[in-house]
Every structure is written in structure tokens, then in C-alpha cells.
Amino acid sequence: MLTFIGLGLYDEKDITVKGLEAVRRADIVYAEFYTSHLMGTSIEKMEELYGRKVTVLTREDVEQNTSWLSLAKEKNVVFLTGGDAMVATTHIDLRLRAIDMGIDTAIIHAPSISSAVSGLSGLQNYRFGKSTTIPFPYTRRDKTIISEAPYDTIKMNRRNNLHTLVFLDIDREKGFMRIGEAVSILMEMEERRGEGVLVNALAVGIARAGSDSPVAHADYLEKLKDYDFGRPLHTLIIPAQLHFIEAEALVKLCGAPQDIMK
Template sequence: MLTFIGLGLYDEKDISCKGLSAIRTADAVFLEYYTSRLMGTDIPSMEALYQKKIHLLSREDVEQHPDPILDAAAVGSVVFLTGGDTMVSTTHADLRIRAAERGIPTQIIHGASISSAVCGLSGLQNYRFGKSCSLPFPHGRWMPTTPVEVIATNLAQNLHTIVYLDIQNTRYMQIPEAIVIIEEIAEKKGIEIPLYVGIARAGSDNPVVLAGGADTLASSDFGPPLHILVVPAELHMMEREFLERFAGLAPSP
């Protein structure tokens, strides 16, 4: 049996009771920590609560060399842990398909997702979001234009956009640098982005949520990662009031 478990948003205590029970009764526990991270905890703290040794996986382990995971699941009970909600990444879906091809039973135990947390913290309605995008760190003089094209397409359809910010080992993109990158690309393409919402440390006791123009958010201190960015479309009256009350958005004239 291979059980995919989402760990939630911030620390080891975010896991569901069902997920914790599955971990404690498992024969082997694997953790994929490259698509998302629990910034409020560390591996020793997780092992202390879960009462299990955790085997940390690299991207290559999951995508290119998954046999140790599948071999263990073929003869015993294995859990595969991910930050946030599981199955969001195609990597996880591919692993489940590989398990099914080998006749290994699988199940999913969901965790809190950043996509729903964004709606809760910002007040932006979930049915008004279009396609999301990821913003990678630039490489030399190269900067990706796809995220801004996705934002522009969504804005043209009056849809909000979630922009996932890059994670590279111990390097985490932060909201101010993301806005600088997006604004530079948008200017070259003649695209105007009137409003941003920045969210830091969703799931923690003290998340930061700020709404405003590019200059405001690019000069704001959001504190430690993880950060995520939202580009809202035209705001509904209730969305605007929520952002004014809880995210510091200046009242409309």
C-alpha cells in the first residue's frame, strides 16, 4: 500500500489526525520536500511527532529513481509525504500511476492547500481564479515571460491569478523581488498590473497579507518565507472591503 499524505501549510502540527495515524502505522515514511516546504518546522521535529524515521527524497529520487519507494510499498505499508495538499504536482500523480501499473494499492489523505488558504487570507473568491503560474528565478539575462502572459490573459477575462514563487534548495523567492521581475517584463510587453496581494507564511500564527500597487509591495518587508503572490482582477465589493480591512488596501476614492 502506498498512501499519499498532504502535511498542510506551515509546521508538523498541521497534519490531519487521519494522516498522523497512517504515518504511525506505516512500515516506511518518505518525504518529498522540493515542491513545497513546511517552514515552521524541521525533520527532527516532524520525526518526534510522527514517531517515525523520515527518508528525505530529492526530485531525482521521485522522478527518475522511484523503485525504492515502490518496492517498499509492494510488500508493506508506505507513506509518501508532501507539503500542502498531495497530488497537486504532476510528480505525485506520476508516482501514483507507476504504483497502479505495478498493482500496488494507493490512497490519498489530503492536507490544507495554499490555493484555498490564499482565498481565506485575501478574501478573493475561489471561483474567480483563472490559470495559476510559477515565477522562477532569472538565469543570467533570461527572464521568463510566461507568468506575465498568464496574468494578462486572466486579467482580460476578469480572473485572479495565483503566482507561485520559486523554491531552490535554501533559496526562496520573496514578494518584493518577484514584483520587480514581473513589472520589468510587463513594462516590455506594455501590460499594466494595477494591484497585487502578497501573502507570507500562510498557515502560521502570524501570516502577513498586504495589498497594493507594485511600489507599495516592492518596498514592504514580508519577513521570512514562504511567500506567494496574487494578481487580482477587478474586485467585487466584498473582496475590496476584505482587503481594506485585513490587507491594508487603501480605500477607493
């Protein structure tokens, strides 16, 4: 049996009671933190609360190595992930591979940033379109490459009057992308494309969702770049046209400019 268990948003205590019970019953406990990361905890704190040893898998282990996965044919194996257990596509792929290997699977869900952003910002969850991720720029043949896929996703969503949830890259060497970096990349895309998608665009920054001190701040994109959101993890939202209740929520909950209510 392979059980996927979400760990929630911030620390080792975000796991559900059902998830904690499943971890304590498991023969082997694995975890991955390259798709998301719990900033308020450590492996040592998790092991202390869960009462089990936690083995952290790399991206290569999860996506290419099947030796650990094969153990679930005979043993009760748990696979821990930040947020909800099935938000990342790579986890769905892993579950399908397990099924192809004849392994029974189960899921225990947990809080996810996909739902938390609505509560923190006041934006209505059913009005979110396709999400996107801003990756760190990289160099190829002495040329800096910036993916324009996030710009295209935001453009499509705004055309359909839908909000865009923008995840920020996590890189083993470069660390955690911050909102200021993400905004700079988006503004560079706008300058390069010149399509006006992000001209005078409102944006909402979310930091440390699930912690005791989350930050949710809204402003026009070029001003948001200089706002101090503090420690990661950071997430960005590019809203569509606002319902009047959403506009009021952004002003009262996120300190957005009053003129968005006109």
C-alpha cells in the first residue's frame, strides 16, 4: 500500500489527525520537498512529532527511481508532501505508476495554498483560472532565458475574466523566489511583449500562509515589487475584474488602494 499524505502549509502540526495516525502505522515514511516546502519546521521536528524516521527523496528518486516504490508492494509505505497530497502533477504521475505496478494507493488530504489564498485575500475561489509558475531565469550560451509561459497564462485568464494564482520557483541552488523577484520578471515580460496585459495591473502577494504571521498585501504591480513581505514562502495573485465584495476585501484585508472600489 502506498498512501499519499499532505502535510499542509507551514509546519509539522498542519498534518491532519487522520494523516498523523497513518504515518504512525506505516512501515516506511518517505517525503519530498522540491514541489513545496514547510518553512516552519524541520525533518527533526517532524520525526519527533510523528514518532517515525522520515526519509527525504530527491526529484530524481520520485520521478525516475522505482526501487523505493517497489517496497509498497509488500509494505505499508507513506509518501509525505507539502500542501495537499495531489496538487502537483508529479504526484499524480507517481500514483499512476504505482497502480501500473499493482500497488494499492490511498490519499489523505490537507490544507493547500490553492484554497488558502482565497481566505487570506478575499478573492472568490471559483473565479480562479489556470495557475502558473514563474521559474528562475537561466543562462544558455551566454543568453539569459526567461520563460514567457506565465505571461501567456495570465493573458488567457484575464481574457476570460479569471484570477491567476502564480506559484514562485523553488530551486536547490537559488533558493526560494520572492515576490519582488517575480514582479520584476513579469514587468520585464510586459516590456518585451508590449501587449498591455500587466499595465496598471493589480496584484496580491501572499507570504507564509498557514503560519501565525501570514502577510497578504495588494497594490498595483509596479508598487508591489518594493513591498517587504518578509520570509518565504511567497505566492502571487493577478486578479481579474473584481466583484464589489472582492474589491472591499482586498482593501480591508490586504491594504489595497481605495480607488479599486470605484
